[in-house]
Amino acid sequence: xxxxxxxxxxxxxxxxxxxxxxxxxxxxxxxxxxxxxxxxxxxxxxxxxxxxxxxxxxxxxxxxxxxxxxxxxxxxxxxxxxxxxxxxxxxxxxxxxxxxxxxxxxxxxxxxxxxxxxxxxxxxxxxxxxxxxxxxxxxxxxxxxxxxxxxxxxxxxxxxxxx
Numbered sequence: 001x002x003x004x005x006x007x008x009x010x011x012x013x014x015x016x017x018x019x020x021x022x023x024x025x026x027x028x029x030x031x032x033x034x035x036x037x038x039x040x041x042x043x044x045x046x047x048x049x050x051x052x053x054x055x056x057x058x059x060x061x062x063x064x065x066x067x068x069x070x071x072x073x074x075x076x077x078x079x080x081x082x083x084x085x086x087x088x089x090x091x092x093x094x095x096x097x098x099x100x101x102x103x104x105x106x107x108x109x110x111x112x113x114x115x116x117x118x119x120x121x122x123x124x125x126x127x128x129x130x131x132x133x134x135x136x137x138x139x140x141x142x143x144x145x146x147x148x149x150x151x152x153x154x155x156x157x158x159x160x161x162x163x
Contacts, residue, residue: 008071011036012080020067027051029067030077038078038104042133049132052105053077059112059131078104081111087149094154096145098136106132110146119150 003022010016011034018033025044030036030053042050044063051062054076062075087110090096097103106129113120113128120128125146126139134142148154 005068006071007067010074012076022066022068024067025063026053026055026065026067026070026075027062029070030062030075036077036079040101040104042101042105047133048102049105049109050102052108052132054081054108054112057112059109061131076108078108081108084111087111087114087146090145090149091142094141094145094148096137096142102132102134102136106134106142110142110149113146114150120146122147125150 004019005022006017007020007029008017016034020029020033027039027041030039031041039053039062040050041063042048046061046064049061053060053062055065055070056074084107087107091103109129109132113125117124122143125143129142129146144154
């Protein structure tokens with residue numbers, strides 16, 4: 001028998017209160033109950049990072065968090081990130097995505113990295129996105145995109161810059 005609980009949170013700046021199964025994962029609450037579809041369901045084991053969100057400003061994999069544990073907390077998904085246009089444009093310019101499945105989680109992790117470290121090196125970028133898997137790109141284009149967003153220039157393919 002499922003036990004329903006009230007979950008109160010701030011999702012992308014908006015206070016919300018919903019009833020949810022006490023066993024529900026945060027990723028399920030975000031997608032299925034609160035209808036924020038940008039957060040992806042990937043592995044459900046914390047390995048892929050497709051479900052990456054910011055929980056009280058910290059990068060977290062929402063498939064590893066019970067919805068019951070987030071009452072009175074702030075959750076930001078890809079839909080609620082401020083000022084990520086430069087990062088999105090850099091992903092397009094550097095071909096930082098192919099199938100797009102990992103992109104929302106990758107952007108959340110990258111945006112938080114750039115908030116903490118506005119001018120990261122390539123190695124710092126690799127560490128910053130290391131919790132997110134991409135099966136398509138080989139990561140170099142993603143690293144280059146984050147670098148471009150930070151430094152305002154590319155680092156490969158004849159573009160000025162170094163890292």
